[in-house]
Amino acid sequence: MNQSGESLRDRKKRRTRAALERATVRLAAERGYDHVTVEEIAAEADVSVRTFFNYFASKDEALIGADPEAGPRMAERITSAADGVSPFEAYRQSVLAEITDELNNARDLWLLRKEVLMQRPDLLVRAFANSAESEQLLAAAVGERAGLPESHLYPRLVVAAGSAAFRCAVTRWALDDNVALGDLVGEALDLFGTGLVHVPPHHHEGGTS
Amino acid sequence: MNQSGESLRDRKKRRTRAALERATVRLAAERGYDHVTVEEIAAEADVSVRTFFNYFASKDEALIGADPEAGPRMAERITSAADGVSPFEAYRQSVLAEITDELNNARDLWLLRKEVLMQRPDLLVRAFANSAESEQLLAAAVGERAGLPESHLYPRLVVAAGSAAFRCAVTRWALDDNVALGDLVGEALDLFGTGLVHVPPHHHEGGTS
DNA sequence: CTGCAAACTTGCAGTGACTGCAAAAACCTC
DNA sequence: GAGGTTTTTGCAGTCACTGCAAGTTTGCAG
Incomplete structure (x- = not known):
């Protein structure tokens, strides 16, 4: 093995994967998702x-390019959070950390994805269809922290709320350039946290609030 | 036109649609969703x-058989709720009413769908991908009731929470026969309503509640 | 450097979802 | 029943995706 821990093979694989993801996003943004064939991407x-x-596994997956390690990484962050932290808060932080990282590593890709989405x-909804095992993993982590049995609704619901928050935040983000995606996701999760029965106040653009 | 308001044509269309939906669900439950071709269903x-x-529009859509009138119907229920009702509560009731109706009309189909799901x-996640315009409609209704602008996160979030609640409830429902789907959706929506920071108590099976 | 095994890539043939188009059939109105 | 409108159908074609059986590249040991 190589001393760096990453062999030629591994490096090549990562480059190929990145190239495919990049090609998918670029071409889709350029001429529309379904005017691009896998043949052209390849x-x-x-x-x-x-x-x-x-x-x-699919063209959809290449467009979103979900990192297969993201699920485990987030689960790890949840279980290893400090003791006093509530399950929801732990989940919230793990989501926000992941998004921040992702945007720092590939902000340009996300700007192109925005065009497509x-x-x-x-496509964003469909992208989440493939992440069932990740959701399972996260739900288990949340459930453990909450001291609830596998079968309970709550952990699943927390994770589903995360997907929903991300989805809505991206949709909203796509409409208006002056907001950070991370902030929007944070805001959405806060609303879920405090409860949807509370209607949030309406922020006026020009207001000094 | 016919005095009944529904012509032979209309009746035939409804019967064909129902037959296709039924055939899809039945065959998929019997031998597995992807061991059934559209040719066989037809x-x-x-x-x-x-x-x-x-x-x-797709095999997926036929499996879930989303009623195209459900969106408008729910939106109508939201906007026409009594004055004092909060946006979230109005949405909640519209979802529960829709589910109750649906189960009363087609409980057998849902039992088969359960097998497939x-x-x-x-497949359940993917099914929601096609309902973007319905979501739009509902979000508008919720937004209006909340007095929030089109662009605000909140209405979208409420509707996305509904999808998530339904999704989790069905998943949970599929695991255990002794619960009513409507109750599970209600429970999930309540959790969203009061806020996910509150970890719910753990109900023991043997309780007399 | 050589040879071998494991991992990765490729072509190929095939399945099946889905679409547009134009002709045929069914229905509705008068 | 004629004539217009919908609905159904067949057909040809595109494209995503899969399994399989080579071919090629990389890793490693001798």
Whole structure:
């Protein structure tokens, strides 16, 4: 093995994966998601179509490029939070940390994705369909912290709320350039945290509030 | 036009749609969703494949059989709720009413769908991808009642919470026969209403509640 | 450096969802 | 029943996605 811990092979794999993700997002933003074929994406990334499907289970997945390690990473963050932290708060922080990291690493990709998602909001919903095992993992972590049995609604609900918050935040983000995605997700999670029976106040743009 | 307001044509259309939905659910429950082709479904319902796609945009849609009138109906219920009712409560009641109706009209179909969704939970998520305009409609109704602008996060979030509640409730429902789906959705919405920072108490099975 | 095994890539053939189009059939109105 | 409107259908075609059986590249040990 290499002393760096990352072999030539590993490096190549990461580069290929990134190239495919990048090609998908770029082409989709450029000429519309369904005017791009997998064949074109593969060509752009200089691999065969078959290889595309070795990396991503679907075209959708390549567009969002969900990091397969994100689930475990977030679960770890939840279980290792300090003792006094509530389950919801632990989850909230883990989501926000993940988003911040992601935006720092690939802000440009997200700006392109925004273009695509503005025209096809359903793609974002579909993207979450593939993340069932991650949700399972997170729900288990939340459940453990809450001291609730596997079967209880609450942990699942917290995680589903996270997806919903992210989804709504992105939709809203796509409408207006002057907000940070992380802030929007945070705001959405706060609303879920304090309860939807409370209608939030209406912030006026020009107001000094 | 017919005095009944529903012509032969209309009746046939409704019957065909129902037959396709039924065939999809039945076959999928019987031998697994992806071991059923649209060709087989169409044959079962005695129509051509092309006709299947005149009724449903996708196989997924036929499995869930989302009533296209459900969105407008729910929106109407929200806007026409009594004056003192909060936006969230109005939404909550509209969701519960819709589910009660649906279960009364097609409980058998839902029992079969349960079988399918137990093995492929992702199908439920995907089903919501197609209901973007309905969500839009509901969000507008909630927003109006809350006196918030179109662009605000809150209405979208309420509606997304509804989807999430439904999704989690169905997942939970599929695990255990002794609960009513309506109750689970109600419970989930209550948690969203009062806020996820509050960890709910753990109900023991043997309780007499 | 060589040879071997494991991992990765590729082509190919095939399945099945989904679409547009134009002709045929069914229905509705008068 | 003629004539206009919908609905159904068949057909040809595109594209996502899969399994399989080579081919190629990389890792490693001798």
